[in-house]
Amino acid sequence: xxxxxxxxxxxxxxxxxxxxxxxxxxxxxxxxxxxxxxxxxxxxxxxxxxxxxxxxxxxxxxxxxxxxxxxxxxxxxxxxxxxxxxxxxxxxxxxxxxxxxxxxxxxxxxxxxxxxx
Numbered sequence: 001x002x003x004x005x006x007x008x009x010x011x012x013x014x015x016x017x018x019x020x021x022x023x024x025x026x027x028x029x030x031x032x033x034x035x036x037x038x039x040x041x042x043x044x045x046x047x048x049x050x051x052x053x054x055x056x057x058x059x060x061x062x063x064x065x066x067x068x069x070x071x072x073x074x075x076x077x078x079x080x081x082x083x084x085x086x087x088x089x090x091x092x093x094x095x096x097x098x099x100x101x102x103x104x105x106x107x108x109x110x111x112x113x114x115x116x117x
Contacts, residue, residue: 009045
């Protein structure tokens, strides 16, 4: 999937669950990363999403993402391509790029990004 994260996203407020898939061995942090965290998606596009999480994940970390759009549970894999160095209200902003989306998830995401018709 091409890097289309530069697209303008759609502002949303959706709960999200993130599961650690892999992290680069040559990156921080020195403390172990949690296997699962819950947070909030605040912006989404066809190229990726902006999520706020209580833990800070390093750039290049791969995450499995679960979020609900209406009646559909969107499942995706994403890579952390940006992260805020300091928390805001106890959460760190992470910029994610989609690595894979199921066809059902891609359709639901396209509908969400397109907005009400």
